[in-house]
Amino acid sequence: MELCVVGDDQQAIYQWRGSDVSNIVTFPQRYPDMATFEITVNRRSRPQIIGAANRFAETIPERIDKQMLPHRPSANSPQPEVVVWTAETETEEAGWIVSYILDLADDGVPLRDIAVLVRSRAAYPRLVEQIATFGIPVQPGGHAPSIRAAPAPRSAWSGR
Numbered sequence: 003m004e005l006c007v008v009g010d011d012q013q014a015i016y017q018w019r020g021s022d023v024s025n026i027v028t029f030p031q032r033y034p035d036m037a038t039f040e041i042t043v044n045r046r047s048r049p050q051i052i053g054a055a056n057r058f059a060e061t062i063p064e065r066i067d068k069q070m071l072p073h074r075p076s077a078n079s080p081q082p083e084v085v086v087w088t089a090e091t092e093t094e095e096a097g098w099i100v101s102y103i104l105d106l107a108d109d110g111v112p113l114r115d116i117a118v119l120v121r122s123r124a125a126y127p128r129l130v131e132q133i134a135t136f137g138i139p140v141q142p143g144g145h146a147p148s149i150r151a152a153p154a155p156r157s158a159w160s161g162r
């Protein structure tokens with residue numbers, strides 16, 4: 003019998019369903035008579051994002067040591083591809099997100115090209131509050147959207 007096992011130890015996202023990343027990390031020790039083929043070229047993301055992901059991955063304990071390599075060139079954009087920022091409170095966080103959205107809009111980035119991903123619905127209220135304060139139009143996503151579209155002042159956002 004031949005068995006082909008495919009997995010990425012850096013994407014252990016199903017632990018909440020009982021998966022255990024050690025299954026893939028220790029596979030070569032448990033089944034020594036096997037061949038390993040590594041796919042380390044990332045064709046999805048640009049180099050700065052892959053660099054940030056590599057640096058973060060190095061902090062994962064008991065990982066398989068590897069570096070993802072970029073395939074795509076850097077974006078030809080004045081905007082940084084990755085910005086890391088932390089806040090003390092949800093309100094401060096929401097304020098920073100909205101101010102960053104406004105900066106991007108000032109730089110000519112269409113609002114429809116900007117998405118905010120949130121951890122959970124608990125993060126919505128402060129964000130909605132700030133988005134509404136600045137009248138930024140928003141289209142909710144996900145299966146059970148909690149963000150309601152805020153009325154947009156057309157004079158400020160027309161054409162975007």
Ligand SMILES: Nc1ncnc2c1ncn2[C@@H]1O[C@H](COP(=O)(O)OP(=O)(O)OP(=O)(O)O)[C@@H](O)[C@H]1O
Nearest residue numbers: 009010011012013041042043044045046047073074
């Ligand atoms: N051979 C290829 N040539 C060009 N682009 C590719 C190629 N393979 C993948 N891509 C790009 O990378 C994206 C991700 O590919 P895919 O979903 O197969 O990777 P993945 O490893 O399953 O990703 P993830 O694990 O992050 O879900 C694709 O949507 C496509 O844009």
